[in-house]
Amino acid sequence: MNDRTTSDRTRDTSEPVARGDHMDGVTQTFVAHRNLLFTVAYEMLGSAADAEDVLQETWLRWVGVDLDTVRDQRAYLVRITTRQALSHLRTLGRRKESYVGPWLPEPLLTAPDVAEDVELADSVSMAMLLVLETLTPTCGHLPRP
Known part of the structure; x- marks a missing residue:
């Protein structure tokens, strides 16, 4: 018989998850700043899908951070998002073909x-x-x- 309880299992860190009626501090902070982070990524990338990809990468980085070492969590999250978006832009430049018309951001x-x-x-x-x-x-x- 399996003696492992639900709390002993490792949790999937790919998405912020609510635990019962409350969320842990890492998740609360991320969810509280999610709109700001999405805006930063969207403004840099011009695509909602790419911005969501960057937010997922930001989440994965955020769950591995020791919060005791972070002075300003909002600024730290924005920094992670910005760096992820810049990295995403570099990889997009290699994958996408150039567009001949004027660049317009994807409507939200x-x-x-x-x-x-x-x-x-x-x-x-x-x-x-x-x-x-x-x-x-x-x-x-x-x-x-």
Whole structure:
């Protein structure tokens, strides 16, 4: 019979994991600064997928750090992320072909916000009414409100 308990098993460090209702200090710190770290990586790389890859590498490095030796955890995490992003850029330069058009960052998809959708629909409706009211009578073939 196996005498090993769940707490004796080594934990998978590839992702931050919640333990029950609380997280350990390493995970809490990482999760607290995750948005900042993602922004840093995304601004440097211009790709959400590459930024996520860098965050995974940052997490793997972070779980191996002795927190007693770190004075400013936020700055340390940003430094790890920046160095990982620079390393990622170096490897991308060797793998990617050059793009002929102007470089544009990949758009970030956000969760749908119903309030923003309603506001956008109202503003488009109002703009359409204003445009229709400014039409001259010679534009009679266009529908009027």
